[in-house]
Amino acid sequence: MNESTATLEPIARVNGVALHATGENIEPRALRQRACTELLRQAAQRERLLDAGDAPGTDGAISEAATMAIDALLERDLRIPEPSEEACRRHYAAHAGKFATGERALVRHILFAVTPGVDVVALRKRAEATLLDVRCHDGNAERDAFADAARTLSNCPTGAEGGDLGVLTAADCAPEFAREIFGKREIGVLPRLVHSRFGLHVVEVRSREPGVVPSFEAVRGAVANSLRQQSFIAASRQYIQLLAGAAAIERVDLESSATPLVQ
Numbered sequence: 001m002n003e004s005t006a007t008l009e010p011i012a013r014v015n016g017v018a019l020h021a022t023g024e025n026i027e028p029r030a031l032r033q034r035a036c037t038e039l040l041r042q043a044a045q046r047e048r049l050l051d052a053g054d055a056p057g058t059d060g061a062i063s064e065a066a067t068m069a070i071d072a073l074l075e076r077d078l079r080i081p082e083p084s085e086e087a088c089r090r091h092y093a094a095h096a097g098k099f100a101t102g103e104r105a106l107v108r109h110i111l112f113a114v115t116p117g118v119d120v121v122a123l124r125k126r127a128e129a130t131l132l133d134v135r136c137h138d139g140n141a142e143r144d145a146f147a148d149a150a151r152t153l154s155n156c157p158t159g160a161e162g163g164d165l166g167v168l169t170a171a172d173c174a175p176e177f178a179r180e181i182f183g184k185r186e187i188g189v190l191p192r193l194v195h196s197r198f199g200l201h202v203v204e205v206r207s208r209e210p211g212v213v214p215s216f217e218a219v220r221g222a223v224a225n226s227l228r229q230q231s232f233i234a235a236s237r238q239y240i241q242l243l244a245g246a247a248a249i250e251r252v253d254l255e256s257s258a259t260p261l262v263q
Contacts, residue, residue, distance in 0.1 A: 012251040014038040019252070021058045027120035028253065029195065034060050035252040037070075039243040044069035078235045083227035092216045092223045098183035099219045100211030103170065105181055108146065108163035108206065110134075113155035113199040126153070127193055127200040134202060138189045146189065146204055155199065163204075174198070181205060 012019045012031055019034045020026050026034070041062055044050040050069035056062070062070075083091075092099070112127040114120060130149050137145035147162030154163055170178040177196045180203070187205055194201040216223070244254050 010251055013249070014252070015042060015248050017042070017056045018058050020060075024058075025119050025121050027114070027124060030060065030120070031252055032254055035244075035249065035254060036240050037062060039240055039247060040070045040073065041066045042247075043243055044073045047073060049073055074236065074239070078232065078239060080228055080231045080235060083224050083231075087227060088220060088223045089216060091227055092219070095183070095226075096213050097185075097210075098226070099222055100183065100213045102209075103182050103211030104167050104209040106167050106206040106208075107165045107181060108150065108204050109156065109158070109165060109194075110146070110150045110154045110163050110202040111156040111159075111199055112153070112201070115199075124193075124200060127202060131189070131193060131202045134204075135189050135191065138204075146202075149202070167209075177201070 011022060012026070012035065014035050017038055019031060019038060037060075038056060041050065041054070041056065044066065045052055045054065049072050050066055054063055054066055054069075097103075110127075110130060112123050112130075114123065130153060134146045134149055137143055144162065150159045150161075150163030153159070156163070158164055168181070170182045172178075173181065174196050177194060180190070180192075180194045185208075187208065189202070189204045194203050240254075
């Protein structure tokens with residue numbers, strides 16, 4: 001092994017298929033996502049739902065044919081029970097706020113953007129350190145640590161305004177961002193990083209205006225869909241665990257995965 005080879009970052013693989021380019025650092029969450037997708041892509045090939053010549057990528061993207069084949073595989077193999085009326089009513093009673101309409105929140109954020117070539121491990125460490133700092137100073141009338149950090153660190157143009165996003169509704173946000181903000185009661189700096197397609201966010205909810213909670217009858221279909229989605233996630237996770245148990249997986253910790261490929 002020569003010196004240049006020795007300095008290269010190790011590559012994560014599923015059954016010998018590389019999940020990223022040589023020397024590329026991938027955030028663990030994104031790496032697990034790629035591994036789950038690759039397990040399913042290969043399973044679709046074994047079941048002849050996908051052409052054997054379909055080529056894997058090292059950028060996290062798969063072909064349209066692979067996407068369709070994975071959908072067909074999961075539809076064929078997963079058994080998703082139809083939620084009962086009782087289960088739907090229990091879910092609605094416990095999560096009625098999730099189905100409210102018209103909820104608004106005054107929000108600001110600090111964005112750590114994930115861009116091509118960025119060291120995501122180092123980026124996450126900076127984001128976590130920033131989250132800790134602004135939470136420690138949350139409520140300090142003498143210093144607005146959040147606004148200071150946003151102006152200095154945020155990759156969003158709102159950084160110049162202290163990270164202020166203004167008053168938002170769920171429709172104003174990417175779905176994965178909205179899920180972390182709405183249908184909850186939290187006020188202040190959230191105790192976790194928020195992941196979105198744009199990167200990692202430190203988020204502060206400054207105030208909330210509750211929405212109108214509809215009757216159970218009005219949202220019966222949405223409640224049932226929510227329960228079906230939960231069942232799909234649980235079944236997908238079990239399915240992927242079975243695939244992983246029969247696969248050769250290198251440098252990916254799938255045991256830490258809280259969700260399957262579908263977010």
